[in-house]
Amino acid sequence: MSKKMDPRVVRTRHMLRDALVELIHERGYEKITVQDITSRATLNRATFYLHYRDKLDLLYQSSEEILNDLTGRINLSFDGEFDFSSDKPHGIFIQLFEQISQNSRLYKVFLTEKNMPHFTSSLMDVIIDFISKGMNNVQPDDQMLTVPREIAVRYYAAAFLGVIVWWLEEDTPYTPKYMATQVMRLAVKGPYINNPI
Amino acid sequence: MSKKMDPRVVRTRHMLRDALVELIHERGYEKITVQDITSRATLNRATFYLHYRDKLDLLYQSSEEILNDLTGRINLSFDGEFDFSSDKPHGIFIQLFEQISQNSRLYKVFLTEKNMPHFTSSLMDVIIDFISKGMNNVQPDDQMLTVPREIAVRYYAAAFLGVIVWWLEEDTPYTPKYMATQVMRLAVKGPYINNPI
DNA sequence: TTGCTTTATCAACATTGTGTTGATAAAATT
DNA sequence: AATTTTATCAACACAATGTTGATAAAGCAA
Helix, strand or coil: CCCCCCHHHHHHHHHHHHHHHHHHHHHCHHHCCHHHHHHHCCCCHHHHHHHCCCHHHHHHHHHHHHHHHHHHHHHHCCCCCCCCCCCCCCHHHHHHHHHHHHCHHHHHHHHHCCCCHHHHHHHHHHHHHHHHHHHHHHCCCHHHECCCHHHHHHHHHHHHHHHHHHHHHCCCCCCHHHHHHHHHHHHHHCCECCCCC | CCCCCCHHHHHHHHHHHHHHHHHHHHHCHHHCCHHHHHHHCCCCHHHHHHHCCCHHHHHHHHHHHHHHHHHHHHHHCCCCCCCCCCCCCCHHHHHHHHHHHHCHHHHHHHHHCCCCHHHHHHHHHHHHHHHHHHHHHHCCCHHHECCCHHHHHHHHHHHHHHHHHHHHHCCCCCCHHHHHHHHHHHHHHCCECCCCC
């Protein structure tokens, strides 16, 4: 897919994406113009319009690329098994934190800068998807759930995403494996030792 | 505070805020201009600049007003007690869903429309605050937590917010009290009946 | 009510950014 | 080496911005 692309196109889009990320970090998405992006990328403004309709289009396409990459890698490390009985986090959880860690600059900007909502909800969709698969795997019977399935899925997906955002805001102070273990523990055991449930 | 305001000012700001909410719903925040907002509000464009610096300023001030209102009401219904041993949701949880339900149009637009990130993170701060207080109340000893406190706080705050967003996206299919019960149950008991923890 | 103050309206203006075009140069592909 | 594709550049009409000064209308205080 990306192999049959003209190298100039690849280069140009990379430069535009990088410029976008930098500028959002510096000024916030609202305060950036197409002019700013192209001059930061040392490209002509007309070149921008050869690739993207407008600023929002660049943002969306960049989000899509990075998230397609993530889902691809998550699916690779999903062996169809979910084991929630131990403290050991599932490979998917580790993979999730691992991938984000490796692109932390982009993820941090897209997830934590003010007025960057689209990316957050797209990543949420990715997480909802694998949480949903995981729950179906562990307990396919709706009768055995304490709350409606869709609410539980949202609950855990949002919890995970929230921890990811915190982790990025703090500039990834813990390893991906450690983080995966923490969210696993909260989901399985809750926050308190000797939980009186 | 709002009592000593000129009624024309109150009226104008209300109209601008309402127009903003409507237009975001129709076209998305990105696609709106100050022109659009004032003509929808049947006001002169110059009047807009009498009150707000730009589109973003209107958004931020509107967010702040609605969230100040929310925190005020939450604090009123906080009696200093937290009881997580039963299924009965705490008054704060109910109050949270109740308030959002009563302003569901604005909350839905501000929380679920693409590219509306600021409001989401502000509401997150509100929720983080009371979750944090609640956890300190139940278990002030860090040694008795399964994970670092700040991670747990983020985890539960994000989980709650995620459920709220889902609930708004689905046009509030359940009552506030029902919703408060569900998130309470997930936090305390987890998703599965006969949880083998 | 009257007089004073504040707010909203309106038209006009310079400025900035947008999105497009047609011609030219440079790079990649075959 | 010939052909196709991409990037550059200058120029364009258009739309939106943010500000101004004058006028009218609404609110307030006595």
